[in-house]
Amino acid sequence: MIEILHVEDDADIREIALIALSLSGEFRVVQCPSGEDAVRQAQGYTPDVLLLDVMMPGMNGPETLGHLRKIPAMIDVPVVFMTARAQQSDVDQLLSLGAAHVISKPFDPLLLGEQVKGIIQEHTPWKIAV
Template sequence: MIKILHVEDDADIREIAQLSLELSGEFELVQCESGEKALEAVNSFTPDVLLLDMMMPGMTGRQTLELMRQIPALSETPAIFMTARAQHAEIEELRFAGAAHVISKPFDPVSLGSEIMEVLG
């Protein structure tokens, strides 16, 4: 089972992602509604991949990743950003910030799992 930490402030989108990923049976999912809560969650959960929403109240996805990178266990964990601002310049910026992949919103829930698998190789 691949362990995913999904950080997303929109409850509906969290639910869709959960349905989509759990149905495949290949993922174990922990979801948080903010970067702050995600940083607490990683004390007891070490994900294989980070799935981070970019625009969130409080800490952004990028800020959340910066702080997670300071945790030795997460310094190399692949990070996938989900963003509604998926223009070329923003994608480049996120890649520069350490994103392994960027999924633009609205995303296809049917192919979400396979996109994540592709990143993990």
């Protein structure tokens, strides 16, 4: 199973992502409604990939990533930002923070699982047998 830590403040988007990722049966998804919750959840948990919303109240996605990277087990976990602000300058800024990929919202639920698998294969190929 591919372990995903998904951080998204919008309950509807969390549900759509969970359904989309559950379709294949290849993912175990832990969801958090806030960056603060994600930092708490990440203690003692090492996912294969982080899916982080960018714009959230309180701790936004980049701030959440900064806190998660302080946890030794999270230093090398690939991060994918999901954002409605997907102009090239926004994407470039997220990539400069160490993002492996940026997925634009609204995302295609039918493609989300394959996108995530491709990102993991690209960044940690030993985790997924082709």
